[in-house]
Amino acid sequence: MPDIHDPSESSLGHGHTHGAASFNRAFIIGTTLNVAFVIIEVFYGWHAGSLALLADAGHNLSDVAGLLLAWGAQAAGRREPDARYTYGWQRASILAAFTNAVLLLVAMGSLMWEAAHRLHSPVPVEGMTVIVVAAIGVVINGLSAALFMVGRDDDINIRGAFVHMAADALVSLGVVFAGMLYLWQGWAWVDPVTSLAVALVIIAGTWGLLRQSLRLLFDGVPERIDLAAVAASLRSQPGVTEVHDLHVWAMSTTGYALTAHLVMPAGHPGDSALEAIAAVLRRDFSITHSTLQIELASHDHGCHTI
Structure with a gap:
């Protein structure tokens, strides 16, 4: 399961399955x-x-x-x-x-x-x-x-x-x-x-x-990943108004990772909601390791906003 971090709460640790099929x-x-x-x-x-x-x-x-x-x-x-x-x-x-x-x-x-x-x-x-x-x-x-x-x-x-x-x-x-x-x-x-x-x-x-x-x-976005589609998927989640500091890279030739800041003015949606977002990322984009940070308002972190 992806790691989901929120600055207002303790992080949620989860196990990950990164191994590819054995040849x-x-x-x-x-x-x-x-x-x-x-x-x-x-x-x-x-x-x-x-x-x-x-x-x-x-x-x-x-x-x-x-x-x-x-x-x-x-x-x-x-x-x-x-x-x-x-x-x-x-x-x-x-x-x-x-x-x-x-x-x-x-x-x-x-x-x-x-x-x-x-x-x-x-x-x-x-x-x-x-x-x-x-x-x-x-x-x-x-x-x-x-x-x-x-x-x-x-x-x-x-x-x-x-x-x-x-x-x-x-x-x-x-x-x-x-x-x-x-x-x-x-x-x-x-x-x-x-x-x-x-x-x-x-x-x-x-x-x-x-x-x-x-x-x-060089930690480029894998060819199989459409970064704009990932950003659109995150924005479509309940309570999300904006996405900042979105990064996607490959940890291996089969495992993808993501970090992103989600602006959610209503506050932290709860662990189950973040788990649901992580499940969407796994299902739609094969992103197996996600780190999501919740923000109540938009902040400039010096990174490009997707």
């Missing part, structure tokens, strides 16, 4: 599959002389790190608050989402750099080996992405893991395409060109994750 099994399976596939790709990529396979292996390795990071952040977010960390370590999931986005962009930048060099000096590859190994990658990465599909819309940390796996599947599919064209026409340049094209697609898809996580790191 431990998904992380275990996804990490194991990708570690095994990295080993396979490195071996056959070197044997076949395929930059696309070797680059994909490097990208998969960064994804293993990304999965471990997201997994660790989810575990850290479940740590109970204490006197030093009063919110616990919930923000770890935001940091993980941001780092995952950066890792993916760096990996794609490296891939594009190597592909550009290979364009100047194309080399022959073993097309069939490339096709078979990359096809295995499509299956493994597709299955890994499916493990995180359920939580990708509600948690950008899980979305980061999903984007990594889905990107891997796309890269592997591009490698299959390059291998088939090489067998058909003998075009050695197809391998680096395909790598460049896939990298650009993934960079475009990752930009949203980077932007969202950066916004949350």
